[in-house]
Amino acid sequence: MKTWWKTYRNNKVAQGIFLFLYIGVTSLALYMAQTSVTAFLLLLASLLLLYFTNLNNLTKWLVAGVVLVFLLPYTASNGDAFQSYMEVATLVGIYVSMALGLNIVVGMAGLLDLGFVAFFAVGAYTYGMFATSQAANFMPFGHFPLSGESFWGFIIIGCMVAAIFGILIGVPVLRVKGDYLAIVTLGFGEIIRIVFNNLDKPVNITNGAMGISSITPPKLFGIEFIYPNQFYYIVLVILVFTIFTVLRFEHSKIGRAWKAVRENEIAAQAMGVPLVKTKLMAFAIGASFSGMMGVVFAAKQTFVDPTSFTLLESFTILVMVVLGGMGSVPGVILGAAVMTILNLQVLTELTNWLNQLNISGVISIPDALSPSKMQKLIFGGLLIIFALYRPKGLLPAKNRMYKVEALKNRHFSKSLILSGKIENEIGIRKEG
Numbered sequence: 019m020k021t022w023w024k025t026y027r028n029n030k031v032a033q034g035i036f037l038f039l040y041i042g043v044t045s046l047a048l049y050m051a052q053t054s055v056t057a058f059l060l061l062l063a064s065l066l067l068l069y070f071t072n073l074n075n076l077t078k079w080l081v082a083g084v085v086l087v088f089l090l091p092y093t094a095s096n097g098d099a100f101q102s103y104m105e106v107a108t109l110v111g112i113y114v115s116m117a118l119g120l121n122i123v124v125g126m127a128g129l130l131d132l133g134f135v136a137f138f139a140v141g142a143y144t145y146g147m148f149a150t151s152q153a154a155n156f157m158p159f160g161h162f163p164l165s166g167e168s169f170w171g172f173i174i175i176g177c178m179v180a181a182i183f184g185i186l187i188g189v190p191v192l193r194v195k196g197d198y199l200a201i202v203t204l205g206f207g208e209i210i211r212i213v214f215n216n217l218d219k220p221v222n223i224t225n226g227a228m229g230i231s232s233i234t235p236p237k238l239f240g241i242e243f244i245y246p247n248q249f250y251y252i253v254l255v256i257l258v259f260t261i262f263t264v265l266r267f268e269h270s271k272i273g274r275a276w277k278a279v280r281e282n283e284i285a286a287q288a289m290g291v292p293l294v295k296t297k298l299m300a301f302a303i304g305a306s307f308s309g310m311m312g313v314v315f316a317a318k319q320t321f322v323d324p325t326s327f328t329l330l331e332s333f334t335i336l337v338m339v340v341l342g343g344m345g346s347v348p349g350v351i352l353g354a355a356v357m358t359i360l361n362l363q364v365l366t367e368l369t370n371w372l373n374q375l376n377i378s379g380v381i382s383i384p385d386a387l388s389p390s391k392m393q394k395l396i397f398g399g400l401l402i403i404f405a406l407y408r409p410k411g412l413l414p415a416k417n418r419m420y421k422v423e424a425l426k427n428r429h430f431s432k433s434l435i436l437s438g439k440i441e442n443e444i445g446i447r448k449e450g
Contacts, residue, residue, distance in 0.1 A: 052097020133207020
């Protein structure tokens with residue numbers, strides 16, 4: 019068995035064939051059984067299976083694109099559960115993007131942020147106020163609400179506004195760290211929520227606790243985006259951009275500076291890392307992804323109010339990062355997906371199934387232990403199990419491995435090229 023497994027792990031062709039068969043079978047199962055949550059989750063699990071194969075990165079991206087862009091929407095589109103599947107997939111994308119933004123702050127830079135949902139709220143209210151007549155209360159010019167075409171520009175505006183707020187929170191917390199940093203960011207998150215909750219007088223800006231309703235949906239080429247399957251593609255594009263950007267930052271100069279600050283601020287500063295600039299960039303870049311998804315969330319829900327941006331939401335996003343593996347981009351994606359799917363689909367379906375069995379008399383469940391009341395308990399128990407058996411996360415962060423001999427050869431080749439250029443230059447000068 020071990021020999022077979024070792025052969026399989028080293029054989030890309032065998033892995034590709036198995037992956038192709040798995041995706042085909044799960045796609046067919048979802049197409050034939052439209053209401054099967056199991057088939058839907060198994061098809062999504064193909065992305066995790068794809069990650070563990072030895073295929074090159076380009077092939078992985080292409081296969082993932084085919085699954086997410088074509089197979090998943092098409093195979094789920096023939097049943098009544100289509101929009102519910104797309105709703106779950108859309109929310110998974112929103113939370114994954116926010117978790118990746120928080121991972122920059124917490125996982126890479128080591129700055130514990132407990133008020134991250136505030137940036138999500140800033141993006142949502144930025145679009146919500148101008149996509150309704152609410153902006154007419156404080157804007158002396160312009161006609162409101164703005165049209166649905168303005169949504170695409172507000173994705174960038176929400177990104178920039180959230181980044182500015184990220185810098186504003188970063189400035190006062192530069193001198194604190196650890197527990198004090200957590201307290202300050204927690205206070206910032208609550209301040210933003212309370213301000214939005216009370217900013218209805220003397221000038222009605224946010225409509226207070228009543229929230230902002232009837233937000234104009236996005237529009238492109240005359241088509242209104244009002245269904246989850248339409249927002250799914252918007253979220254997918256932003257998510258791909260987020261993943262690409264985070265991966266580029268992770269292995270860049272600023273990414274290495276974040277990790278240096280996380281490990282030891284004094285040592286990083288001694289090596290020439292500018293602490294102020296590095297921390298502010300972490301807060302700003304992390305917040306920008308959350309701001310973009312806030313704009314999408316407001317347009318999708320067509321309603322925003324302060325209750326959507328509570329402290330519990332910040333804790334939930336932080337748990338996604340810790341559960342997946344702090345500093346690990348694939349881990350954070352997996353952690354956010356697992357938590358979102360557990361909350362929205364798996365535990366909800368399990369609760370409904372147990373309720374039906376209880377109503378039909380197959381089993382008898384006391385009211386104190388009703389499944390609807392025990393859902394959060396089950397969810398908390400699963401998180402404890404994950405923490406006990408995977409303390410570093412589901413997919414812990416891995417440092418890049420470099421082959422010493424290859425680096426030496428590369429350095430030696432560069433030296434030869436440089437010495438050859440110098441010799442040619444000296445020869446030219448002598449001839450001259």
